[in-house]
């Protein structure tokens with residue numbers, strides 16, 4: 346299931362479903378993997394996954410900007426299994442219209458690779474909205490939601 350050229354493997358995670366775990370040491374600043382997938386307009390993504398109010402949001406969508414959304418459920422790779430954490434060791438980096446997962450700390454073998462999803466909703470990030478996007482990362486600094494801090 347995992348591409349062995351990658352420095353991590355995908356297996357069950359205590360956070361949620363699957364997660365990515367380092368199979369060799371990864372130095373801070375390393376470009377680990379592209380967040381690959383089908384490129385859609387936001388309108389096409391919305392049509393594919395109409396939001397059901399009150400339901401927990403769960404897709405592999407990642408917005409690059411106002412015009413392009415990547416759907417990793419189609420032609421995606423192992424990057425889609427990386428979980429969110431409020432105390433991440435990776436970050437999602439936008440570079441020339443593509444999304445990359447870069448290490449922001451030195452990562453040891455066996456450590457789970459996590460980054461801050463920092464979702465931004467079109468609506469205000471009210472307590473109710475945050476409840477629809479809960480976080481169970483367990484970090485001391487956990488903010489209780491995978492939504493971005495701002496707004």
Ligand SMILES: [Zn+2]
Pocket residue numbers: 430431432480481482483484486487488489490
């Ligand atoms: Zn958290």
